[in-house]
Amino acid sequence: xxxxxxxxxxxxxxxxxxxxxxxxxxxxxxxxxxxxxxxxxxxxxxxxxxxxxxxxxxxxxxxxxxxxxxxxxxxxxxxxxxxxxxxxxxxxxxxxxxxxxxxxxxxxxxxxxxxxxxxxxxxxxxxxxxxxxxxxxxxxxxxxxxxxxxxxxxxxxxxxxxxxxxxxxxxxxxxxxxxxxxxxxxxxxxx
Amino acid sequence: xxxxxxxxxxxxxxxxxxxxxxxxxxxxxxxxxxxxxxxxxxxxxxxxxxxxxxxxxxxxxxxxxxxxxxxxxxxxxxxxxxxxxxxxxxxxxxxxxxxxxxxxxxxxxxxxxxxxxxxxxxxxxxxxxxxxxxxxxxxxxxxxxxxxxxxxxxxxxxxxxxxxxxxxxxxxxxxxxxxxxxxxxxxxxxxxxxxxxxxxxxxxxx
Numbered sequence: 001x002x003x004x005x006x007x008x009x010x011x012x013x014x015x016x017x018x019x020x021x022x023x024x025x026x027x028x029x030x031x032x033x034x035x036x037x038x039x040x041x042x043x044x045x046x047x048x049x050x051x052x053x054x055x056x057x058x059x060x061x062x063x064x065x066x067x068x069x070x071x072x073x074x075x076x077x078x079x080x081x082x083x084x085x086x087x088x089x090x091x092x093x094x095x096x097x098x099x100x101x102x103x104x105x106x107x108x109x110x111x112x113x114x115x116x117x118x119x120x121x122x123x124x125x126x127x128x129x130x131x132x133x134x135x136x137x138x139x140x141x142x143x144x145x146x147x148x149x150x151x152x153x154x155x156x157x158x159x160x161x162x163x164x165x166x167x168x169x170x171x172x173x174x175x176x177x178x179x180x181x182x183x184x185x186x187x188x189x190x191x
Numbered sequence: 192x193x194x195x196x197x198x199x200x201x202x203x204x205x206x207x208x209x210x211x212x213x214x215x216x217x218x219x220x221x222x223x224x225x226x227x228x229x230x231x232x233x234x235x236x237x238x239x240x241x242x243x244x245x246x247x248x249x250x251x252x253x254x255x256x257x258x259x260x261x262x263x264x265x266x267x268x269x270x271x272x273x274x275x276x277x278x279x280x281x282x283x284x285x286x287x288x289x290x291x292x293x294x295x296x297x298x299x300x301x302x303x304x305x306x307x308x309x310x311x312x313x314x315x316x317x318x319x320x321x322x323x324x325x326x327x328x329x330x331x332x333x334x335x336x337x338x339x340x341x342x343x344x345x346x347x348x349x350x351x352x353x354x355x356x357x358x359x360x361x362x363x364x365x366x367x368x369x370x371x372x373x374x375x376x377x378x379x380x381x382x383x384x385x386x387x388x389x390x391x392x393x394x395x396x397x
Contacts, residue, residue, distance in 0.1 A: 021222040074270040116300045120293040165384035177373030
């Protein structure tokens with residue numbers, strides 16, 4: 001039951017994009033077309049799940065037992081950077097088509113606040129191992145949902161006559177605000 | 192590109208290349224912690240601190256670090272200063288630190304800082320890098336402060352906790368919630384675009 005709560009809250013209610021404002025750079029940057037945004041969503045979900053595992057192990061087996069939690073920031077960012085690098089090399093070797101599809105997004109993900117945010121939030125909320133993994137996967141699904149919705153709307157927006165000063169970032173942010181407003185409707189699901 | 196004077200180097204961060212309204216970097220923290228002026232102030236100061244010192248160090252060691260490992264070393268430098276800022280806040284202002292949640296540690300992945308380290312500090316002299324960092328963090332600071340002022344005033348009728356608007360004004364609670372942040376930033380960017388168009392038109396006429 002608890003896991004279901006974590007899942008629903010990370011996908012719909014406390015969506016990483018609309019509630020925590022994490023990952024806005026790729027969210028605004030890659031959401032122009034539907035295809036790339038789906039690849040981006042997949043890449044983020046994949047890295048998020050791995051990060052959830054790695055950060056939990058680092059945090060609970062190394063940092064906390066030795067009282068090193070002040071090193072959280074440095075060690076998380078290094079682990080994430082190394083992990084993304086490894087994943088990139090692995091995918092390039094094993095599956096070139098997959099690399100073609102999401103390869104260019106992987107390096108971008110390193111400095112993506114979603115990943116770091118997940119590691120920090122999971123540590124902050126004191127989730128156990130299973131909860132952290134569920135949190136990571138559902139955060140990724142939430143991000144994918146958000147970016148795909150946004151891309152679908154922006155494809156339509158290209159055809160609309162948007163006032164000149166609002167074009168680009170302005171209208172994208174306001175659209176995000178309206179989607180976020182709609183997502184607030186979900187907040188009653190879990191008390 | 193022609194060499195800029197130091198004054199231009201400073202002011203480009205405030206307006207022409209403002210990290211938030213022009214470059215759209217580091218939006219997460221601006222949106223997340225601008226729900227009250229005091230949070231915005233603290234965030235602005237933290238980013239300023241980290242940006243200036245990491246630019247300083249990156250620029251100092253720019254000739255020693257091999258090209259292949261530069262990003263990794265920039266990240267470690269930035270993470271060190273972020274840890275200092277985070278621990279200081281937690282020690283002296285525990286309430287504030289709690290209110291800002293994970294967003295202070297998240298400065299480490301804030302694109303503004305790595306962006307400036309990579310695009311500017313790693314290629315320029317120390318003094319110039321510090322001026323650039325000052326300008327960029329000034330631009331960040333002003334934008335987050337503006338967001339904080341508007342959102343706290345409209346959402347809570349107060350500024351820094353002091354009541355400004357009377358009872359006649361019913362607060363727009365949505366301003367304190369995530370949608371308010373998105374829409375407000377969108378409008379701020381639009382307004383700054385309008386001003387920019389006006390300036391460019393005037394320059395064309397002259």
